[in-house]
Amino acid sequence: MAGDASAFEALVSRYKDMVYTMCCYLLGDAHEAEDLSQEVFIKVFRSLEGFRHESSFSTWLHVITLNTCRNRLTSLPFRIKKKMVSLIRNDEEGGLFPDIPDKAPLANGELIRHERMVRVRKAIAELSPDHKEVIVLRDIEGLSYEEIAEATGKDLGTVKSRIARARRQIKERLKGV
Amino acid sequence: MECTRAKDLLSLYIDGLLEEDDRRALEQHLTSCNACAKELMVLSLVVKDIHSLGRIATPEGFMNKLEARIRHEKSSSFFTRMISRMFFPLKVKIPLEAAGLAAVAVIVFVMLRTVGPGGHMQTREAVTPEQAPPQAGQALEMPLTDKDYAPSETRDKDMEKQGKEDMKPLPSDRSGSQVPARDAMKKKEAPASAAKASAAKAPAVPVLREKSMSRVYETKAMPRPVPAEGISMPMKEEKNEDKAEMLQQSAADSISLPAKTDESTLELMIVMRPRQPEKEKVALQAPAAVLRSKALEQASQAADAGTGAPKESPAGVHGEEGKAVQARKPAGEPEAGDHELVDTASVKSVISSVSGTLVSSDCAGSTGATCLIVARVPGPRVWQFLTRLQAVSEFKMPESFLNEAHVGDVTVRISIRQK
Numbered sequence: 001m002a003g004d005a006s007a008f009e010a011l012v013s014r015y016k017d018m019v020y021t022m023c024c025y026l027l028g029d030a031h032e033a034e035d036l037s038q039e040v041f042i043k044v045f046r047s048l049e050g051f052r053h054e055s056s057f058s059t060w061l062h063v064i065t066l067n068t069c070r071n072r073l074t075s076l077p078f079r080i081k082k083k084m085v086s087l088i089r090n091d092e093e094g095g096l097f098p099d100i101p102d103k104a105p106l107a108n109g110e111l112i113r114h115e116r117m118v119r120v121r122k123a124i125a126e127l128s129p130d131h132k133e134v135i136v137l138r139d140i141e142g143l144s145y146e147e148i149a150e151a152t153g154k155d156l157g158t159v160k161s162r163i164a165r166a167r168r169q170i171k172e173r174l175k176g177v
Numbered sequence: 178m179e180c181t182r183a184k185d186l187l188s189l190y191i192d193g194l195l196e197e198d199d200r201r202a203l204e205q206h207l208t209s210c211n212a213c214a215k216e217l218m219v220l221s222l223v224v225k226d227i228h229s230l231g232r233i234a235t236p237e238g239f240m241n242k243l244e245a246r247i248r249h250e251k252s253s254s255f256f257t258r259m260i261s262r263m264f265f266p267l268k269v270k271i272p273l274e275a276a277g278l279a280a281v282a283v284i285v286f287v288m289l290r291t292v293g294p295g296g297h298m299q300t301r302e303a304v305t306p307e308q309a310p311p312q313a314g315q316a317l318e319m320p321l322t323d324k325d326y327a328p329s330e331t332r333d334k335d336m337e338k339q340g341k342e343d344m345k346p347l348p349s350d351r352s353g354s355q356v357p358a359r360d361a362m363k364k365k366e367a368p369a370s371a372a373k374a375s376a377a378k379a380p381a382v383p384v385l386r387e388k389s390m391s392r393v394y395e396t397k398a399m400p401r402p403v404p405a406e407g408i409s410m411p412m413k414e415e416k417n418e419d420k421a422e423m424l425q426q427s428a429a430d431s432i433s434l435p436a437k438t439d440e441s442t443l444e445l446m447i448v449m450r451p452r453q454p455e456k457e458k459v460a461l462q463a464p465a466a467v468l469r470s471k472a473l474e475q476a477s478q479a480a481d482a483g484t485g486a487p488k489e490s491p492a493g494v495h496g497e498e499g500k501a502v503q504a505r506k507p508a509g510e511p512e513a514g515d516h517e518l519v520d521t522a523s524v525k526s527v528i529s530s531v532s533g534t535l536v537s538s539d540c541a542g543s544t545g546a547t548c549l550i551v552a553r554v555p556g557p558r559v560w561q562f563l564t565r566l567q568a569v570s571e572f573k574m575p576e577s578f579l580n581e582a583h584v585g586d587v588t589v590r591i592s593i594r595q596k
Binding site: 009024030034041046076117135138139140164167168171 | 188192194220223224226227232234235243247250
């Protein structure tokens with residue numbers, strides 16, 4: 001697979017949304033997420049030869065994406081930028097996610113649903129990084145508890161409790177919506 | 178089942194991952210507890226909402242940008258990649274930069290400590306004697322004091338042998354006398370000070386010179402009251418006072434060196450050379466010739482009078498010369514030349530040759546091996562006096578004293594020992 005440009009392109013096409021979504025939720029910044037997604041695929045491109053097929057490729061990709069996001073979250077420039085952005089932008093979603101294209105005026109029911117989606121995203125964005133990871137992997141990416149445990153490097157019990165706690169926190173934040 | 182336990186299990190219940198027993202127990206609890214049932218309903222809606230979020234599509238041009246980055250990644254050299262890997266993560270970059278800064282700071286600090294403000298290697302000359310430790314002070318003054326460094330030790334041994342503890346110079350004598358000398362040298366040889374200082378720091382230099390040196394005694398120039406009596410006058414208490422005085426003096430000298438125009442005291446510790454044949458001695462001591470001619474006249478007169486005194490015996494000449502000098506001494510002093518082992522006559526003749534005045538001459542101790550002569554010498558002729566004295570004895574020329582202008586009389590205290 002290594003060196004095969006078309007195969008790599010197919011691989012990127014298949015997984016780019018997954019990686020980008022994870023980066024968006026974990027970083028909470030669409031522009032950073034795009035840059036980081038490309039970085040993830042560059043890492044994949046570099047280390048594809050080293051992939052030993054001990055786990056599924058998607059799990060391996062999740063691990064790379066999680067580690068890259070963790071590194072970016074702890075980097076000083078990102079933290080400085082995040083503080084500055086949070087000070088400047090104070091809109092509903094905080095510019096954390098790419099805007100939904102406003103191609104047509106939304107119907108009343110759609111508007112309510114869209115409003116709720118924004119609230120849910122914001123609630124997820126307010127979680128701690130650990131809780132964000134498990135919620136994204138479980139409820140958005142649909143990974144099993146065991147896969148999440150493997151990707152995050154935590155034991156199954158920790159993953160279970162973190163998912164339960166994260167869901168309760170989101171529920172609390174969505175009260176009244 | 179309690180509500181707390183039930184609420185903890187709701188998440189797993191929604192995912193269908195509860196064990197059979199827990200699932201039955203929870204379902205039984207939910208039928209009886211409306212709060213937990215409501216909680217389950219709300220939580221299920223939340224999970225459904227999260228599921229409905231779905232994936233976010235990458236922005237347009239994502240693939241092109243990624244392709245461009247990968248192409249750039251391929252084209253960059255291995256070295257560039259290594260550098261970027263090494264320096265891009267701030268976890269590595271920041272500690273490396275901090276370490277580099279610390280290293281530069283240490284180097285600058287060391288350079289500033291080593292190199293003086295003038296740009297040359299800093300010596301310890303700027304350190305005052307109070308600040309400098311004794312060893313550091315000696316090392317500093319090496320260019321001027323290397324001669325008397327080792328001989329002072331031998332001198333101390335000699336003094337111990339003779340039991341003349343009072344003759345021992347104070348530990349601060351060296352610094353007291355050498356600080357002015359050092360500063361005088363600095364004035365003269367300011368451009369070459371860096372080279373000399375670096376040469377002085379080399380420990381091998383004094384050792385090498387030490388071997389080639391003859392026995393030279395130390396001099397010191399400091400204001401000191403002239404004792405009314407002989408050599409044994411300086412007591413230990415006086416030593417302490419002198420030490421304090423010398424410390425003050427050295428501190429003052431390290432700051433500035435004003436020309437001394439009033440009367441000052443010069444202390445010399447000299448070693449007389451072995452007695453020379455009378456003819457050579459006479460040649461050396463030009464003023465003594467006058468005295469000797471007078472003595473010869475007196476001897477001839479005595480012979481004419483029938484006293485039978487020898488006419489030209491060397492001893493007689495010496496004796497008469499001693500008497501001639503002795504005529505200037507205060508009354509009550511022991512006869513010089515009768516029991517003295519020290520040849521004070523040469524010194525006295527030198528004193529008189531520069532129009533100096535003999536104040537006192539004492540030879541203490543049963544052996545008479547050490548004498549103290551106090552004399553007043555006109556300030557402008559001190560240099561001449563010392564030059565002539567050096568012809569008959571060995572001592573270290575007090576350069577610091579000579580570098581000062583002395584208008585009035587200079588009191589010279591000469592401690593003499595016979596070689």
